[in-house]
Structures are given as structure tokens and as C-alpha cells.
Amino acid sequence: MKKRNLRIALALCLALLLLPGLANRAEAAVTNNTLPTITTQPTAVTAANGKTATFKVVASGTGLTYQWQYSSDGKAWKTPSFTSNTATISMTANASRNGLLFRCVVTNSAGSATSNAVRLTVSGVKPVITTQPAAVTVANGKTATFKVVASGTGLTYQWQYSSDGKTWKTPSFTSNAATVSMTANASRNGLLFRCVVKNSYGTVTSNAARLTVSGVKPAITTQPTAVTATAGSKATFKVVASGTGLTYQWQYSSDGGKTWKTPSFTSNAASVTMDATSARNGLLFHCVVTNAAGSVTSNAVKLTVITKPVITTQPAAVTVASGKTATFKVVASGTGLTYQWQYSSDGKTWKTPSFTSNAATVSMTANAARNGLLFRCVVTNAAGSVTSNAVKLTVVSTVYWTPGGTKYHSTADCPSLARSSNIRSGSVSDAAKEGKSEPCKNCFH
Secondary structure (H helix, E strand, C coil): HHHHHHHHHHHHHHHHHHHHHHCCCCCCCHHCCCCEEEECCCCCEEEEEEEEEECEEEEEEECCCEEEECCHHHHHHEECHHHHCEEEEEECHHHCCCCEEEEEEECCCEEEEECCEEEEEEEEEEEEEEECCEEEECCCCCCEECEEEEECCCEEEEEEEEECCCCCCCCCCCCCCCCEEEEHHHHHHEEEEEEEEECCCCCEECCCCCEEEEECCCCCCCCCEEEEEEEEEEEEECCCECCCCCCCEEECCCCCCCCCEEECCCCEEEEEEECCCCCCCCCCEEEEEECCEEEEEEECCCEEEEEEEECCCCCCEEEECCCEEEEEEEEEEEECCCEEEEEEECCCCCECCCCCCCCCEEEECCCHCCCEEECEEEEEEEHHHEEEEEEEEEEEECCEECCCCCCCCCCCCCCHHHHCCCEEECCCHHHHCCCCCCCCCCCCC
16 A cells, blocks of 8 residues: 555656646747748739749748739639749749739648739730729719729820710820829719720720719710510610719600600619500600709600511402413511411412512412412511411413403403403413403403
8 A cells, every 4th residue: 555655656746847848848839830920022023925923922930831822803812723832933924914913821720821912014915904993973073083003014094085985085184194083073974984005015995984973963874775675575764874862753755755744664763664565666765864953854765566467458369371470469567577478289288489588579470380379478577477368379371352352361251251252262372462462350360
């Protein structure tokens, strides 16, 4: 028992001797495992096209790893394929890398630190816009400023403005600078501004950004456009206006723009949507845009509703002498109509003749092979199609005439021949030799 107690006492003494050393080691481990610190940030690099560009970071800490990243906008970051776990990164400078931002994430077991982002500028290539101009809202009479940031060497800047985004002009107050400033006023409310950046290797144009001047009445920057819609679909009109505190009131007119009414389906919005119905075909729409400083009315534009075609006059059967021209005609109402004539020998199987075209009429030379054929027309537009009645072509090979008449007939039973005792017959050519060149309107139709 005494020996056992002695062993326990010795073990306790040994533990007391070792504990301070273990504590110091733990403290040292904690002290050494600290977050990395970036001691030298990367710097921006300008390199000639085709040459090597290198970025470098210096960090303090233990067990460090390095992850380089790049971005075209400073928001979304990607890992390049050519990076490795080193404090430097090198690449070939080219046009696609001009203007990119690079940074390095340095990591160890205690955490990570991210370096500043720095830009690669490649000389010998056309400019790259790295920061687009932003829309500006400013009070009437105050200064409005637009700014562009571009990467490249030997850059020049040309600011332009537009009221419609199509035609661009150079303002009198611009200069060769990455910024342009002006006094905001009613005449400039809603204008678009952009910058053309050039160097000896090419040109790039920035996005267009809008100037909104508060304290002035609205300016319509994009007018509504006419809408064509098929019956049963939706029709939408839209207006774009510049200004602050805007409200929108859509109106329609059924008398060509003399009187205007507010539709039940409208709301305080820059767009209005409705069912395209035949009752709304031809209506004009405009929008009144208002704020505390006044109101402006958009252009009036038309709604065209396309309905399925309607055949108003069906084709009629045709009887014609062999060798003469046979013509069928259809009349249909609707917009954007196309016509497709077809023929059939049995009324079941229909084919497209080689002599047809996209027209309301079809003509052909009558011959024995076409005798008895049926003809019809399929009339189509964006809303659908309608098919006419089928009518027969009768081709007469033998005609009849009298010596004293001027016409030939398709049958000897024609009422016009009822009192004639000398009725002759033959081909159209035979009748023509005897001066009978006109078909009888009762027989041929």
C-alpha cells in the first residue's frame, strides 16, 4: 500500500513539472497560427500586346496558399486557368485581357486575406470600357456629370447625346475627357449620353445612360408604337418618360383623335395591355404623363386587330372553249391576306397547280385535260385561314354557230339558237374562220 501511494505521488510531481512546458507549446502554436497579412499589395501592370504581364503579392504568415482571381467588373470573380499556388501570376497580355482586374486570396489554417484589385492594361490594342456611365438624376439648375472608365493607351474621349437613342450629336460643352458635366435643365431632361473612346488601334462605344432632371415636367423619351395583333391575343402599348414623380393615364379614341376616353382596363403604369378584339380594331391610344411640374402627351398610335379572313364572293363555275383562257376569282375581306389556289379531280385530293400565284384570281389555258377539274382557294392571314367553295371548269371542244350570227355557243340547245334552222358545229378555230369569235354569254360563264 505504501509503495502504491509513493508511485501516485511521483506521478503528480512529474505532471506538475511538465504542465508549464505543454502550456507554452500550446500558446506558441496559437501565436504562430494567425491570419495572413498582406505586406505588399499587387500593383497595376501595363504590358505590350503579346508580352508577359506579371502580378505579385507579398504576405506574412505560416502555411500560406495563394489563389489568384480576375474580374471584368470588380463584382464577379473567376479563377484563371493559368494560375497556381504561388505569390506571383504571369500571363500573355492580349486584347481579351485588356482592362481585367486581378487580386489574390492568401489563406492558411487561421483564415484568409484578400489583396487589393489592380488592373492589367494592354498597350497596342483597342480600348476596353471597364466602368460604364451610370444614369444621373439631378435637380433643375444643378450640375450633372457622367463618367466612363476605359483601359488602354493613348485614349481620346468623345461624348455624344441623343433624344431617341438612334441619332447622336456632339454637345458643345464636351471636351476630350473621361467625364462630361453640364447644367441640368428642362431641355436636357431625358437625354441619353454615351462616350466614344478611341486610340490608334480602334474604337469602343460605351453604354448609353439617361439624364433625369427633377423639378421639370416629364419628357417622353420613347414614344408608343403601333400594334398589330391577332384576334384573341393580347395587345400592349408602352411609353418611356423621363422625370420624377411620374403618373400615367392611357386614353383611347375611336374618331381619329378628336375625342379621348379612359379605358376601364388601364392603370397608373407606363404600359397598358388589353384583349385584341375586332371591336378595338382601329382605335388610337396615347398616354398622358404627369408630375408636379406639368404633363406631356405621347403620340397617338393605332391598334390593328387581325381577324380570320371572310370570303365575301365565292368563285363561280367556268365554261370555256378549248384553247381559250379560263379564270377563277375569289373576293375576301381581312388584312395581310395570302391566296393559295388548288385543284382536284375527285373533290377529295387537292393539289397546287404550277400556274398559280399569290393572287385572288387564277387563270389557265382550257384544254381537254382540265375539263371537269374542281378549283378552290385557301385564303390565309396571321389569324387563320378559310377555304372557298369548290367550282368546276368545263372545257368545250365542240362549239355551235349560225351563218348569220357573230357568236359561238357551247350547246346547240342554247336559247339563242332556238329559232335557227341552220346550226353548224366544229372547233373554235372552225367558228373563227366563219367570223364567229365571241363566246355566247349565256353558254359560257
